[in-house]
Amino acid sequence: MFPTQEILDRAAKVLIGNYARQPVVMVRGHGSDLYDGDGRHYIDLFAGFGGAILGHCHPAMIDAAGAQMRRLWHVGNTFHNEPQVELAERLNRHAFAGQAFFCHSGLEANEAACKLARLRGQQFSPKRWKIISLAHSFHGRSLAMISATGNPAIQQGFEPMVPGFIHVEAGSIEALQSAVDDETAGILMEPIQGEGGVLEHSPQYVQQVRQLCDERGLALIFDEVWTGCGRTGRWFGYQWFAADRGAVEPDMMTLGKSLGGGLPVGALYAKPQIAALLTPGKHGCTLGGNAICMAVAKTIFDVIDRDRLTDRAAQLGQHAIERLRSESSIGDKVRQVRGSGLMLGVELNEPPEKFIERALANGIVVNLTAQKVVRLAPALTIGADQWDRGLDALVRTIAGE
Ligand SMILES: Cc1ncc(COP(=O)(O)O)c(C=O)c1O
Structure with missing residues (x-):
């Protein structure tokens, strides 16, 4: 028994x-x-x-893992490995043109995105460092990401929160407009709020958010940890908002969960102009982008495509x-x-x-x-x-x- x-x-x-x-x-x-x-x-x-x-x-994931395991497991990110490039190429094929940083989890991807938003914010005067996120959001469990998460129950007991994360009601462009100030670096939001209760935004709201980011020079970060990689019926959740007024593309998106199909894979994926700011020494992850996880993740894209x-x-x-x-x-x-x-x-x-x-x-x-x-x-x-x-x-x- x-x-x-x-x-x-x-x-x-x-x-x-x-x-x-x-x-x-x-x-x-x-x-x-x-x-x-x-x-x-x-x-x-x-x-x-x-x-x-x-x-x-x-079976395709087992074969991909097995073949890679017999070839090469892990080299530090001071070297290249081809599966990383292949996975990033697949992101380029199915999302906007961008560049990837690989890590293990959704929260790490969001941390990287917020760091990059702050780096970009350094270029302004005054410097921009604040990130606005939405009520009922969830962005992960690190200290910075519970600070970004718009749910007091997740934060309770871990105060004080990391400064610079501001929450507003979802769905109100006026609430967002009035929360933006000279120090705002970006807006972080999920295309559909998963942990909050599968809460959807209207395409019009998301289009207005994009417009606000353009007008105020803010980085728009979509947390696609839940919605990414085909789950919502399109490759990425943001692609649902492309309907009437042209594509609503984020400047960065973050991925996790299904990207690795059950193996720990996360990614920050950013437009090249922003990605270029993440120069050597600014960020990293020892096992991020390891060859086995990458080979499996790339295969997942191919199976989703093929089938x-x-x-x-x-x-x-x-x-x-x-x-x-x-x-x-x-x-x-x-x-x-x-x-x-x-x-x-x-x-x-x-x-x-x-x-x-x-x-x-x-x-x-x-x-x-x-x-x-x-x-x-x-x-x-x-x-x-x-x-x-x-x-x-x-x-x-x-x-x-
Ligand atoms: C939208 C969203 N972002 C980030 C995370 C954190 O991902 P992870 O648990 O891989 O750190 C989650 C986890 O549920 C999530 O739903």
């Missing part, structure tokens, strides 16, 4: 208890199927906070939105179904009781954020039948089963 309880007991002794963990030990995964040590099967509708964008154990997975995300997401909106058995429980592609939120009327536990008992892995928003972010490779079976179980769970 699998020793679940013994592992939980050992974990309680040796692991810091900073995560609210379920008493479940996951031991195996394949695509969107997950299995715990007791042999229970789950449909993975959250892909490890969106990281496992191609699901578990994708047209952005289109697939858009179709599967639209299907789920329509289904969940028309499901009469949960009509009185659901306030709104929203999101884009396979980044979806189902806002309930009331915070549910033991939702995650019940979802697991019903055979699905989902997430609950902002007290009453159920989040879905499966792998883009999830089978259509499997997606429907997962949605069946979700409906039962929302209904109270």
Whole structure:
């Protein structure tokens, strides 16, 4: 028999208890199927906070990792390695023309972006160093990034915050305009606020933000850690705002989560003119851009491209939105179904009781954020039948089963 309880007991002794963990030990995964040590099967509708964008154990990723592992693991960034170049070339192919710095996580990517915004701000007089971000945002857990994060609960107990991070309400261009002063270096925002509850912006608002940045000479940084790499049905979340008045491109974007498909990869990606300021000695990351992670990340781009997975995300997401909106058995429980592609939120009327536990008992892995928003972010490779079976179980769970 699998020793679940013994592992939980050992974990309680040796692991810091900073995560609210379920008493479940996951031991195996394949695509969107997950299995715990007791042999229970789950449909993975959250892909490890969106990281496992191609699901578990994708053969192309295994092959890429294996081939690279037999060739070269890691050299310091005082040398070149080709997989880094190849991944950055893929970013250029699918986003705006830019240059990349690779690290391990979303927060590190955001740190690098804010440092670069300050470097750019040094060129002005008076010097610009403040970053404006939005209420209900999430940008990571370092001291600077909890300072950037617009959620007091994340900051509590770690005061004082790093100075220079200012928060305004999302959706109000007037609030942003009045927060900008002579010392403002940039605006940091998520194209869709993930942890805040899958909160979308209107294209008009984002266009106004871009215009404000142009008028006031501010750097616009899109935190695409959640929305990047195909999750929303386009390659990057900002590409949804390109509709009527031409492209709304950021000056920098940050990536994490799905960029590595479950391996620790983050990136700052910046327009060349800004990127040029990050000269030798200004920033770095020992294992950032290591050859194995890069080879896998580059392969993820190729698989998404080859299998047209952005289109697939858009179709599967639209299907789920329509289904969940028309499901009469949960009509009185659901306030709104929203999101884009396979980044979806189902806002309930009331915070549910033991939702995650019940979802697991019903055979699905989902997430609950902002007290009453159920989040879905499966792998883009999830089978259509499997997606429907997962949605069946979700409906039962929302209904109270
Ligand atoms: C929008 C956003 N930015 C940054 C982060 C931080 O990423 P990481 O946990 O990789 O540091 C997260 C994590 O959830 C996120 O959702």
